[in-house]
Amino acid sequence: MLSPTVESALNDQISIESHSSNAYLALASWCETKGMEGSAKFFYLQSEEERAHMLRLFKYINDSGGKALTPALNQPRTDFSDIMEVVEYFLKGEVRVSDGINKLVYIATQEKDYTTLNFLQWYVAEQHEEETTARNIKDKINLIGLEANGLYLIDKEIGALAAVKPAASEPAN
Ligand code: OFO
Numbered sequence: 125m126l127s128p129t130v131e132s133a134l135n136d137q138i139s140i141e142s143h144s145s146n147a148y149l150a151l152a153s154w155c156e157t158k159g160m161e162g163s164a165k166f167f168y169l170q171s172e173e174e175r176a177h178m179l180r181l182f183k184y185i186n187d188s189g190g191k192a193l194t195p196a197l198n199q200p201r202t203d204f205s206d207i208m209e210v211v212e213y214f215l216k217g218e219v220r221v222s223d224g225i226n227k228l229v230y231i232a233t234q235e236k237d238y239t240t241l242n243f244l245q246w247y248v249a250e251q252h253e254e255e256t257t258a259r260n261i262k263d264k265i266n267l268i269g270l271e272a273n274g275l276y277l278i279d280k281e282i283g284a285l286a287a288v289k290p291a292a293s294e295p296a297n
Contacts, residue, residue, distance in 0.1 A: 130240055131190040133231045138181050139195040140224040144217050145174035147200035151210050154202065160275070162283015163207065169289050170214070177247070184243055207278055208265050215258035222251040257285065 126134070152167035182192040204210045225247045232240040264281050268274045 126185065126188045126190045126240070127235050127237065130232055130235050130237050131185060133228050134181055134185050134190070134240070135193045137224050137228055138178050138185075138192060140221055141174050141178035141181065142195045143198060143200070144221055145171045145178065146197055147217055148174060148214070150200040150202045151214060154204055154210060155207070155279075158207075160207065160279040160282075162279040162281075162286065163210070166282045166286035166289075167214075169286050173289075177250070180246075184240075188239070206270055207275065208262070208270065211258065211261050211265060215255070215262060218251065218254045218258050222255060225251055261285070
């Protein structure tokens with residue numbers, strides 16, 4: 125059984141994951157309209173992943189006797205000057221998600237809710253992975269540069285990341 129405090133914090137995280145899914149859809153669209161197909165594929169997949177993370181929270185709250193709330197959608201940012209700005213926005217988004225997860229872990233600890241703490245471990249590991257991915261892409265862009273054939277190579281690199289990503293799956297529990 126969830127305490128009202130934990131339930132409300134979990135619902136806050138639903139909003140964050142939902143906003144990320146929406147924001148990454150906008151990034152995918154920006155990339156696609158700039159002819160960066162590899163990067164578009166990567167962000168479409170990221171968007172799906174964030175939705176899967178949101179659904180995992182839905183299931184957990186409802187299975188634990190609470191009520192998952194469908195969040196309102198905010199208009200995400202749609203304009204960027206270049207791919208570096210897109211990736212920086214992506215990294216910022218992941219840091220925001222991590223902050224939300226850390227806050228949740230803190231609240232679950234305060235509430236002595238060890239089941240929720242255990243549930244959150246998957247998110248803690250996932251966020252570490254996602255922040256690393258975003259930082260690695262940023263490093264690669266710095267290395268390659270945005271001039272001459274740089275954009276082509278960057279798009280290939282980001283597209284290659286999409287190729288090794290497992291398809292986002294529905295939550296198992
Ligand atoms: Fe769900 O925010 Fe990243 O992975």
